[in-house]
Amino acid sequence: MSAFPPELLSEVRARFAHVEECPFTGPRVFFENAGGALTLKSVAETSARFAAIPDNQGRDNPASAELMRVIATARADMMRLLNAPGGQIVVGESGTEMLFRMIRTACMAAPGGGQVLGSTLEHPASRSAAAHWAGHAGLAHVLVPHDDATGTVGPEAYRAALTPETHVATIVHTSPVTGMGVDIAGVAAAIRQVAPDCVIVVDGIQHAAHGAIDLSEAGVDGYAISPYKMFSRHGYGVAWLSDRLAALPHECLVGGPAEQWELGTRDTGAYATLSDVVGYLDWLGGQVSGETGPRARLEAAAGAIHAHERALTDAMLFGADNLPGLDAMEQVRIVGGAQNPAREGLVCFWVEGKPSAEVVSALGAEGIRVHIRKDDHYSGNILGPLGQADCIRVSMCHYNSVAEVARFLSAMQSIAA
Template identity: 60%
Template sequence: MITNSPTLTSDIRNRFAHVETCPFSGPRIFFENAGGALTLKSAVETSAIFAAIPDNQGRDNPASAALVDVITRAKADMALFFNSADGTFFVGESGTELSFRLIRTAIMGSAPGGTVIGSSIEHPASRSAALHWAKMAGKPYIDVAHNDATGQVTAEMYASQMTPDVRVATILHTSPVTGIANDVAAISAAIRAVSPDAFIFVDGIQHASHGHIDITSYDIDGYVVSPYKVFSRHGYGVAWASDRLTALPIETLKNGPIGNWEMGTRDTGSYATFSDVVRYFEWLGEKVSDTTDPRAKIEAAGKAIHDHEQTLTDAMLRGIGNLPGLADLPGVTILGGADNPDREGLVCFALDNVPASDIVDNLNDVGIRTHIRRADHYSGNILTPLGLDAAVRVSLCHYNTLDEVRSLLAAMKDIAD
């Protein structure tokens, strides 16, 4: 629907800031969305409004009451977007910080003994937290090895390592290196089949911008996103915690409200700008469907986003017209495989004869923004087993176009030649 509608594409792009031009380097095509998506203009305006308000929540004055109302509405919007009827939503410093807090709470608050399980595909936001706090709690860490060829982990892989004494499990929804999604609901079911009382945490940071989060269907205890990767701004993260996770001993002010995850006065603008994100998904859902139900609008938007991004990544991999796709370039390695049906808006690749750093530099020179992933503490778990010291990440969102993909492929043809 988005791909075949120039008018809708134009309307979508008009809602975002700096779509075609970088304020520092000038005109460019933005294929670095996994590092931080474009920002909604509405979120920029909302940020300015709330940054200027001197009042805080919890005071006996009209401004304070208005701020509390904004936060209350935002938490309802979060419940709508994540599809959760219970649990607690709150904001923190970042997605990584919130991941550490939820995982720490689960591991340190779970029953003595037992183990912690996670997978080698995970981003350090969850993996480092689980490894650190498992060690601190004296709970052995079970490492589920991912499939190097597909760049993902399956329910069967988790099941093969599960034992009844697993206390905490972590799952990556989508990899920011391979772009491949994992089946969270199936993995969660495999965990619960063996250890029904385990606390299950999901890193949804890379997945969120590609649409369709459904916490109700996952049977989990924690889910975290970074709003700057889902059309809002930097400076905060959003977390959801189940009631049973919140019931554990959490760090909070003595004699303060029970179950309060928030420490100190929160930025109302953080909550308000996430409401802007939800309103945008509803708007897009109205454009691509006839539904009037708010949640159905979000689901329709998610499907349209998925379909459009699949069209773009298929073209990126297989080519357009006489332009060869990335998968057709000589000596290419496509992380996750060129035909992986679980790919979400991202292609990461390497060429045998051109260093990844040179590719990124050459693309920058012609106004195409991509990113290098190196075999470091962020990506070494994925690149090193493939014998790669670096790779080029091309990450897109639904506001990107086939014309932009053509420009990328034309530039890559010259670089490869």
């Protein structure tokens, strides 16, 4: 059932830290990847190496020149990963902070009296930023409803609310609650048909670890990633800005470069770990294909990751190793439905008559780490319309195995009974 042969999956798992054991509790299955993916061992090594370097950027010495080279290489690697059509890569405090900065800049540069358009599927990071800065800019904040049955939102939903005065739009690439992807190129095209000058900002934080990103095809102006959810580490966020968005009035030092978005000295080690992630994906693309071009290998890796994770979610939903899947368990209800082609490595469900916290705790006792989602400011936009107080999120990545899924299903037989 796995897209990866056993030998390759073993090689993949060997490149990540703490695949099979928690450093605090011992052996466990890690199905909490949406909360933060496992970290590449190379990322940990790179972080330690750069943390010890005393030299700073922008100085006239060989060490400083090397730091600047590392940063330039990382920016080029990220542009290749995103297939970005020009623009620039910016590092900040977090993915959420980068969303706030891009949305704030777009709103404050927009003519008053129009609207900021988003959807109810979005994470509170983009929804909160849009609501806050729309108010300050004299813009209406309009949210189109997502489809509760499928757990996603499409171009037609956006199209119904568009006007020529839609000055800013936000899109989530993948929901961290439903696990369903969004056709960002289709949504962006629908927006451009009615409001061609609209600034479009995408939250790619959940999607980045699970599928391809092609900003040349997407037709958007901004894209944010949280690297700790893409095999790197905490402590920074990354954004791509189109030339048009980057040129809008924004905070920068008086007398400094007008195009500068980064405030203060950034961590060279953070940039260097981006190259570690891209290098890993390049290696994986070479293992699963005969591609030789750098971008082609990244596309091959993304396709293989998506296929492997589809095998994992299908096993979880429909069964593995002669164990019935969640879809066959009478008391289990699956967010977005079991048959959903938009799913990306994540299954959310609840068990009728059993508190989700109890299910999470019972799975934890079996050495399986998952997470509860509640009807709160993080997930209420999804759970509220379903009339559900909470659910269990099981989030996987391409280094997980069907054997781990079978272990989960075995535990769920008694838990859901």
